[in-house]
Amino acid sequence: MSQDNSNEPLLNHEYDGIRELDYPLPAWWLATFFATIIFAFIYYIHYEVSKAGPSSQQELEMNLAEVQALQQKAQDAAPKVSEDTLKGLMADNGALEAGKAEFLAKCAACHGQMGEGLIGPNLTDNAWKNTDGTLVGIHNIIVQGVTDKGMPAWKGLIDEALIQKVAVYIGSLKGSTPPNGKPAEGQVYE
Numbered sequence: 089m090s091q092d093n094s095n096e097p098l099l100n101h102e103y104d105g106i107r108e109l110d111y112p113l114p115a116w117w118l119a120t121f122f123a124t125i126i127f128a129f130i131y132y133i134h135y136e137v138s139k140a141g142p143s144s145q146q147e148l149e150m151n152l153a154e155v156q157a158l159q160q161k162a163q164d165a166a167p168k169v170s171e172d173t174l175k176g177l178m179a180d181n182g183a184l185e186a187g188k189a190e191f192l193a194k195c196a197a198c199h200g201q202m203g204e205g206l207i208g209p210n211l212t213d214n215a216w217k218n219t220d221g222t223l224v225g226i227h228n229i230i231v232q233g234v235t236d237k238g239m240p241a242w243k244g245l246i247d248e249a250l251i252q253k254v255a256v257y258i259g260s261l262k263g264s265t266p267p268n269g270k271p272a273e274g275q276v277y278e
Contacts (some may be wrong), residue, residue, distance in 0.1 A: 226258050
């Protein structure tokens with residue numbers, strides 16, 4: 089059974105016995121093609137010739153300014169921890185006990201049961217590696233962590249009030265002399 093293809097629009101060439109038909113492209117394809125050309129022309133005029141639109145650098149700067157504004161807003165909304173607030177907790181035996189319990193559960197694996205330092209630094213001397221040894225500095229290290237040394241950021245994992253109690257407990261360890269204390273590391277602060 090053979091087909092009669094005599095009415096088909098054929099091109100005037102043949103390759104390996106195959107003759108190519110010559111049908112026009114679909115209208116939707118042509119419309120899309122011409123629309124992209126028109127869009128590219130308008131885009132080029134708007135951004136490159138008239139400079140009416142922002143450049144990539146300007147867009148980046150606008151986005152960074154927006155991110156910085158959001159970060160500042162979040163910082164302003166965050167509760168402020170002061171040295172006085174933490175020193176006030178130091179007089180509260182309940183706060184120290186809660187801080188000690190959390191320290192033993194989360195921190196003792198690296199810093200030792202009495203803060204003497206195992207793979208983490210000794211917390212009982214006046215030498216500090218990542219902070220200045222103030223209660224606020226200790227609090228900030230607990231919140232932010234020291235990821236390059238393997239200490240996780242505890243913000244979001246431990247309640248803020250409990251982080252303050254742990255910081256106060258660690259502050260209370262200063263000056264104690266546990267057995268087998270790790271040698272001092274970091275800068276000495278008085």
